[in-house]
Structure formats: structure tokens, C-alpha cells
Amino acid sequence: MSRGPLVSVRGVHRSFGSGANAVHALRDVTFDLTAGTMTALVGRSGSGKTTLLNVIGGLDRPDSGAVLVDGTDVTALDEDGLSLLRREKVSYVFQTFGLIPVLSAAENVGAPLRLARVRPGERERRVALLLELVGLADHAEQLPGELSGGQQQRVAIARALAASPRLLIADEPTGQLDAETGLSVMALLRGVVESEGVTVLVSTHDPTMLALADRVIRINDGHLTTEPSGGRAGS
Numbered sequence: 001m002s003r004g005p006l007v008s009v010r011g012v013h014r015s016f017g018s019g020a021n022a023v024h025a026l027r028d029v030t031f032d033l034t035a036g037t038m039t040a041l042v043g044r045s046g047s048g049k050t051t052l053l054n055v056i057g058g059l060d061r062p063d064s065g066a067v068l069v070d071g072t073d074v075t076a077l078d079e080d081g082l083s084l085l086r087r088e089k090v091s092y093v094f095q096t097f098g099l100i101p102v103l104s105a106a107e108n109v110g111a112p113l114r115l116a117r118v119r120p121g122e123r124e125r126r127v128a129l130l131l132e133l134v135g136l137a138d139h140a141e142q143l144p145g146e147l148s149g150g151q152q153q154r155v156a157i158a159r160a161l162a163a164s165p166r167l168l169i170a171d172e173p174t175g176q177l178d179a180e181t182g183l184s185v186m187a188l189l190r191g192v193v194e195s196e197g198v199t200v201l202v203s204t205h206d207p208t209m210l211a212l213a214d215r216v217i218r219i220n221d222g223h224l225t226t227e228p229s230g231g232r233a234g235s
């Protein structure tokens with residue numbers, strides 16, 4: 001597997017509002033993410049984590065600076081280019097799971113494949129494999145409302161992996177889960193880095209999650225401070 005940077009963030013600024021009321025959410029943020037690794041983004045509430053994840057995933061645009069994902073400058077894409085990026089290269093997992101309540105676990109996982117016009121037989125095989133991977137093979141037909149929070153987040157992770165993205169962005173994926181369930185969801189994300197070869201960028205408030213990451217990036221008031229000895233790299 002190639003170990004070059006999959007993501008390069010260069011001199012990114014993002015502020016909200018103007019004049020004396022402006023909030024500088026990101027200030028000259030620069031870093032790389034190595035392909036096939038898991039990076040934890042930590043910082044207190046309001047430090048800029050969500051803004052940074054949104055800028056990398058093309059959900060928001062920076063005021064200046066560049067974001068390269070797998071060689072594509074995300075900041076230069078138009079709406080069509082951004083939809084293609086989100087369909088083919090980058091997928092998201094959110095704190096609130098974001099599953100479609102009227103679809104079963106299997107249908108939720110298969111939704112991105114349906115969008116990509118993957119044929120039904122192939123789709124079913126991939127969905128079965130992914131549900132197996134996240135430990136929910138026996139829950140394929142259940143609706144999200146019939147699953148626990150941890151199980152719903154596992155479905156969301158399986159769905160995020162369905163179209164084989166290069167980058168999986170997870171914004172506080174354990175925020176609504178108890179400590180033990182949260183840790184097992186983080187361990188699952190760790191596992192998919194190995195099994196699916198995906199690159200994971202995950203934000204968290206919780207210091208106990210950091211041990212599972214290859215690297216920890218800390219953000220404070222929009223400024224980044226990397227810790228060369230963070231996560232597994234330092235152990």
C-alpha cells in the first residue's frame with residue numbers, strides 16, 4: 001500500500017462573520033494525512049474540529065488555502081465535482097448516525113451502491129460483507145429505530161465504507177455513545193483502516209480514544225499543534 005499523503009491541507013483559513021464579530025475558526029492550518037492511517041483530531045468544544053473536517057470533505061469552503069484529497073484540489077471543485085468527490089472518494093460518519101429511518105440496516109448500507117448504480121447481485125454481496133465486518137450480519141433486516149446507538153453507528157460505518165472511499169471522515173462518532181460502546185466503535189474504525197485500506201480522520205473529545213490512532217492532531221482556537229509522539233506512533 002502506498003504511504004504518501006492522501007490529504008494535504010495547506011494554509012487554510014476559515015472565518016465566520018466579519019469585522020469585530022468575526023470568528024476565526026481555522027487559522028493557517030497546514031498538515032498531511034498519510035494514506036492507510038488513522039488520525040485523531042482533538043480539541044475542546046468550539047476549537048474548529050467540525051469546520052476543519054467539513055473543509056476537507058468539501059462540505060464547506062475555506063476563505064483561503066488549499067485542500068488536496070487524493071490529488072484533487074477540493075477547494076477548486078464546483079457542486080458537481082463536490083458530489084462526485086463525496087460519492088467516490090470521501091465519506092462521512094456523524095455523531096447522530098444519519099441513517100434513513102424507514103430503511104433496514106441492509107438498505108441503509110446499500111444506499112450509496114444504489115446511487116452508484118451497482119447491480120443488485122453485487123450490491124447484496126457487498127452489503128452482506130460489510131454487515132459481517134461491523135458485526136451486524138444478524139441485524140440486516142432491522143430498522144435503525146430497532147437498533148441500539150452503538151449498532152446504528154456500526155451501520156453508519158458500514159454505509160460509509162460501501163462505495164470503497166479513500167478517506168473516511170468521522171465527526172465525533174462516539175459522542176452519543178457510552179464509554180464502552182464508544183471504544184468498540186473506535187476499535188471498529190481502527191480495524192477498517194487495516195481491512196479496507198481506508199484512511200480515517202476522526203474527531204473526538206475523549207482522550208481514552210487516542211490510543212487507537214496512529215497519530216493525534218490537536219486543534220486549539222483554530223490553530224493546529226501536532227504531537228509527534230501521539231497515539232500508537234508514540235507507544
Ligand SMILES: Nc1ncnc2c1ncn2[C@@H]1O[C@H](COP(=O)(O)OP(=O)(O)OP(=O)(O)O)[C@@H](O)[C@H]1O
Pocket residue numbers: 016017023024025043044045046047048049050051052
Ligand atoms: N456556520 C457558522 N456560523 C458562525 N460561526 C460558526 C459556524 N460554524 C462554526 N462557527 C464557529 O466556529 C468555531 C469553531 O466551530 P466548530 O464547530 O468547528 O468547533 P468544534 O471544535 O467542532 O466544536 P464541538 O466540539 O463543540 O463540535 C466556533 O466558535 C463556532 O461557533
